[in-house]
Amino acid sequence: MENAVSIRELSKVFGKTPVLKALDLDLKKGEFAVIFGPNGAGKTTLLKLISTLIEPTGGSVFVSGFNITEEPEKVRKEIGMLSHDSYLYGDLTAKENLHFFGKMYGIDDHELEKRILQLLNEVGLVTKADERISTFSRGMKQRLSIARALLHRPSLLLLDEPYTGLDPGAALVFENLLKSPEFQGSTKLMVSHDLERGFALCDRVLILNKGKFVYDGFKENFSGLQEFRDKCSSMLA
Ligand SMILES: Nc1ncnc2c1ncn2[C@@H]1O[C@H](COP(=O)(O)OP(=O)(O)OP(=O)(O)O)[C@@H](O)[C@H]1O
Numbered sequence: 001m002e003n004a005v006s007i008r009e010l011s012k013v014f015g016k017t018p019v020l021k022a023l024d025l026d027l028k029k030g031e032f033a034v035i036f037g038p039n040g041a042g043k044t045t046l047l048k049l050i051s052t053l054i055e056p057t058g059g060s061v062f063v064s065g066f067n068i069t070e071e072p073e074k075v076r077k078e079i080g081m082l083s084h085d086s087y088l089y090g091d092l093t094a095k096e097n098l099h100f101f102g103k104m105y106g107i108d109d110h111e112l113e114k115r116i117l118q119l120l121n122e123v124g125l126v127t128k129a130d131e132r133i134s135t136f137s138r139g140m141k142q143r144l145s146i147a148r149a150l151l152h153r154p155s156l157l158l159l160d161e162p163y164t165g166l167d168p169g170a171a172l173v174f175e176n177l178l179k180s181p182e183f184q185g186s187t188k189l190m191v192s193h194d195l196e197r198g199f200a201l202c203d204r205v206l207i208l209n210k211g212k213f214v215y216d217g218f219k220e221n222f223s224g225l226q227e228f229r230d231k232c233s234s235m236l237a
Contacts, residue, residue, distance in 0.1 A: 002065050004029045004156055004187035005050065010059035012045055019045050021211040022059065029155075032188040034198040036236055037208035043191040044083075046208070047158045050189070051081050064155055077105055080154030082162045082174075086145045090134035094125055094144050097133060098151055105152035119147035123173050139167040146174055153182065159190035163197060175201075195236075199225045207235045 005027040012020040019042045027033055035043050048054045050061055052072040060067060066074040081087075088097050095116055102112040120126040123143040133141060142165050149157065157178075163171055177183060178201070192198035199205065199219065205228065207215035214235045222228045 002029075003027060003062070004031070004064060005189065006060075006062040007050075008060050010046075010049065010061060011057045012042070012049060012054070013057045019211055020049070020056075023211075023213060025206070025213065025216075027187055027189060029187055030185050031204055032190070032202045033204040033206055034190045034192055034202035035206045035208050036192065036195065036198060036232075038237055041208045042211045043208055044160055047081070047083070047160050047189070047191060050156075051079050051158055052076055077152060078155050079158055080149035080152070080156070081158045081160070082145060082149045083158075083160035084164055086141045087148065088133055088141060088144060091132060093130050093132050094120065094136075095129040097144065098147060101148050102151055107152060115151060116147075119150060122177060123147045124169070138165050139170050142166050143170045143173060146170070146177065150177060150183070155186055157183070157186055157188045157190075159188060159192075161192060161194075162190065163192070163194055195229065196225060199228060205232075207232060209235055 003026045005025065007023055007025040010020055010023040011018065037043050049056055050063065050068065052068050052075050055069060063075045064078045066078070068075050089100065092100065098116045098119065099112065102116065107115065117126065120129050123146050125140065125143055128140065133144060162174060166174060178188070190198060190202065203219050205215065205217055205219055206213055215232055
């Protein structure tokens with residue numbers, strides 16, 4: 001079976017600074033992997049490369065068989081990204097924002113209307129559908145970002161510190177959506193400093209340190225979070 005993500009010899013240099021160093025990684029369809037690692041390890045850079053926001057210096061990345069540099073539009077349709085940036089437009093209403101992104105993903109009008117209502121409902125914003133998001137609290141914007149990321153039923157979810165800025169209610173909405181039948185089969189790659197939540201959600205753990213993977217293993221190899229901490233804490237510093 002084709003991998004959801006296939007990375008070979010991936011490198012990224014900013015100026016003269018090598019940030020990612022010849023990374024290899026395969027993610028199987030449906031896998032939930034979390035990347036831990038110290039500040040500056042290159043975690044966000046890796047997600048930005050996979051999502052086509054920046055270009056690699058060397059190596060290759062395939063998402064659902066599409067090369068990120070040769071077929072970026074096809075790659076973007078496969079990906080839902082949730083990060084500290086909301087990627088939302090303050091002058092548009094909640095509904096208009098989702099409409100804009102839905103059209104960008106090529107969802108037809110009838111399906112899009114239904115999908116927008118369904119997601120606004122799921123993230124608890126249906127009564128705010130026609131309000132401009134410049135009036136929204138940070139938590140409400142984060143809820144709308146969740147809807148934006150899931151709008152086109154992406155096969156790959158890239159989650160960069162998704163809990164940052166989520167109030168407890170929105171965090172619960174987020175976790176319930178991740179576990180919902182619709183997204184159970186999607187592949188998830190999450191970057192987090194939150195060992196407890198990251199470890200609880202994932203089935204595979206990766207540690208990135210100074211631009212290299214220094215650990216790659218399955219959660220079931222550990223009896224629990226404490227054993228993971230005991231064995232891996234030196235790699236996280
Ligand atoms: N656009 C850029 N130009 C120059 N340097 C950059 C750029 N983006 C990131 N870097 C540098 O690349 C390194 C890795 O950054 P990155 O944000 O990927 O790390 P991270 O592991 O996500 O860190 P954190 O956990 O603190 O978010 C850092 O030293 C950062 O300063």
